[in-house]
Amino acid sequence: MNRIDRLYALVEELRAAGSRGRTARQLAGHFEVSVRTVERDLSALGQAGVPLATKQGRTGGYTLDRSMTLPPLNFTPREATAVAVALSRSTHVLFTRDARSALHKIMAAMPERALEEARAAAAKIRLLVHPVPDPDADIAEKIWRAVHDNHVLRIAYIDVGGVETEREIEPQYVVVGPNGSYLTAWCHLRQDDRVFRMDRITKAERTPTPPRPRHAAPELKVDGHETKLPESALRPEDLLPNTDIGLSRGPGTVGAARRTGG
Secondary structure (H helix, E strand, C coil): CCHHHHHHHHHHHHHHHHHHCECHHHHHHHHCCCHHHHHHHHHHHHHCCCCEEEECCCCCEEEECHHHCCCCCCCCHHHHHHHHHHHHCCCCCCCHHHHHHHHHHHHHHCCHHHHHHHHHHHCCCCCCCCCCCCCCHHHHHHHHHHHHHCCCEEEEEECCCCCEEEEEEEEEEEEEECCEEEEEEEECCCCEEEEEEHHHEEEEEECCCCCCCCCCCCCCCECCECCECHHHHCCHHHCCCCCCCCECCCHHHCCCCCEECC
16 A cells, blocks of 8 residues: 555544544554554644544544544444445455455444444355455556556466466456456557456566557456446446446447457
8 A cells, every 4th residue: 555545544544433543553553554654644644734633541542533524424234234245245355455444434433233233134144155266465466556557567477278478468457256356458469458367467567668548448258257347336326227236238238258368
């Protein structure tokens, strides 16, 4: 996590903690940095005008001035249960920590009685687990940054036949599927769109090569599956009535399956 993301996350963590606050040591453990780094970040937030307050004593720590922040969202027990189920399914190495952080914020904003009701409801639910190979966490993070920032990557890739190649690619989408995680990209070696199993990428390094001019990528099928679009869940006003949140367009507009990496 870079410093800008961490500063934002610190504010959200303190907002979720409410009047209980967090000590510098607790924040350092949560964000996996040193206490000194956290204290430096908190000082920077204070200088930037974030309304921080400190509590003295054995249970002291840092809090946000509640009078100068928005009140927390109130989740019903059913809403909290639904979010817990959804986040429990998000076990991808890229999002595990963020999913846990999001759930903690929801829990911190709930009254204790409502939280206990949500826990009781969630205890009645079981999720089927389908083990899939996880990509290397460091490689996955480099891939995500390249997708996010539109950078060319040089990767080492082992195909289904066990042959390893090195190539430059232009990452387009991370695809999280029932059989593993994939990366769709324009491959300079093959001069074509390709799908790469992320757990078969053994090296990923950003290159100074400029990417091609961006073109709208077609809808895709990966591993025989159509895709869902999480972005649409963040734009509910764009959904038509009686449609499923996040579903891709109908088969008539789904593009041809891309070729797997190799």
